Amino acid sequence: MTDADHVVLLDDEGRAIGTAPKSSVHGTDTALHLAFSCHVVNPEGQVLVTRRALDKKTWPGVWSNSFCGHPRPAEPVLTAVHRRAEFELGLKLTDIELALPLFRYRATDANGIVEHEVCPVYTALTYDEPVLNPLEVVDARWVDPAELAASLETTPWAFSPWLVLQAQQLHLFDTVAQRRRAS
Numbered sequence: 001m002t003d004a005d006h007v008v009l010l011d012d013e014g015r016a017i018g019t020a021p022k023s024s025v026h027g028t029d030t031a032l033h034l035a036f037s038c039h040v041v042n043p044e045g046q047v048l049v050t051r052r053a054l055d056k057k058t059w060p061g062v063w064s065n066s067f068c069g070h071p072r073p074a075e076p077v078l079t080a081v082h083r084r085a086e087f088e089l090g091l092k093l094t095d096i097e098l099a100l101p102l103f104r105y106r107a108t109d110a111n112g113i114v115e116h117e118v119c120p121v122y123t124a125l126t127y128d129e130p131v132l133n134p135l136e137v138v139d140a141r142w143v144d145p146a147e148l149a150a151s152l153e154t155t156p157w158a159f160s161p162w163l164v165l166q167a168q169q170l171h172l173f174d175t176v177a178q179r180r181r182a183s
Contacts, residue, residue: 007070008034014104014118019073026057030114033070036077037103037166038084038122040066040091046142048130050089052160053138058113061138064160068119081122089140090131093124100169107161121166 006019010032025033040048048066052059069084071077078096085091100121108114130140149167156164 005070006073008073010034010118014102022070026113026115028112028114030116032116032118034077035068035070035117035119036081036122037065037068037119037162038081038093038096038124039099039166039170040085040089040093040124040126042126042142044142045145047145047148048089048126049141049143049148049163050130050132050137051139053134053136056136058109058111058115059160062160063158063163065163065166066124067136068162077120081124085124085126088133088136090133091126091128093126095123095125097123099123100166103166103169105162105165115162117162119162121170123170 005022007022007025008016009018009020009025011017012032016034020031020033025031042048049063050066051063052061054061067084067088069080069088071080075083081096082093085093098120102118103121104118106114106116130137132138132140152159152164152167
């Protein structure tokens with residue numbers, strides 16, 4: 001997103017109530033807004049985790065899910081998922097599925113910046129290797145879902161809070177990986 005990009009603001013029931021510049025929504029009193037997360041797997045059933053760029057406003061340098069983003073006003077969420085996959089990681093996605101349509105969270109990072117999002121969670125398959133956009137991602141790894149689950153349980157502080165919460169609801173990715181291996 002550029003500084004001119006806007007995000008969709010939401011009321012407590014998750015209904016759109018307006019827009020705001022993206023640069024203004026993440027602060028110490030962040031308004032509820034629309035976002036999305038995506039967990040990408042490869043044909044071997046590994047899940048892609050990424051380390052957020054060091055100059056990100058929230059959770060810089062923290063390991064997280066494959067990628068996240070914000071749909072622009074009037075942009076379909078799936079269009080935004082494809083756009084961000086290409087922008088952040090140079091990935092083409094297939095088999096995109098909505099895994100957690102109602103995921104919602106509020107978390108505060110060490111700098112006092114708040115994430116407050118209704119954040120549908122998607123899973124997707126790629127045959128590509130990531131090409132990192134250094135403005136967004138400083139590292140990426142394909143990992144076994146069971147190993148990721150173990151790390152999330154033993155060192156949750158090393159990961160973004162939304163990844164930890166999503167993994168709990170996604171059964172720690174094991175069903176995603178098993179389904180991908182079977183297809």
